[in-house]
Amino acid sequence: MAEINIERKKKPMWPWLLLLLVIIALIAWALYEMTNEPDETEYEEVPATGMVSPHTAPLMTTTTYNV
Template sequence: MAEINIERKKKPMWPWLILLLVIIALIAWALYEMTDEPAETEYEEVPATGMVSPHPDPLMTTTNNNV
């Protein structure tokens, strides 16, 4: 009787490489987001009324002590 060699097909490697690259990209993005300092400071906007509010303390005082 004749002997028949049966070889299994090798599974492609590229789906595993793509999965590995996606996982590495997600880890890199997470590390970047955790270590990144915020570039902008958000300020609360105050509506303009057209009025000027006086400062409680004078900004500059002048004294004249000529004796």
């Protein structure tokens, strides 16, 4: 009688590698966000002088032509 060798199919490894890469990416992003200091620039307000500076030229000019 002939002997039949039965081998189990090997499961693919790439889904586990993809999941591992996603987890590593999430951990790296979380560490970056926790250690990254925000670029907060403090601006000093200019004190109001109460003076108004006039404009020398008009802000908008309109012309109408009658034809």
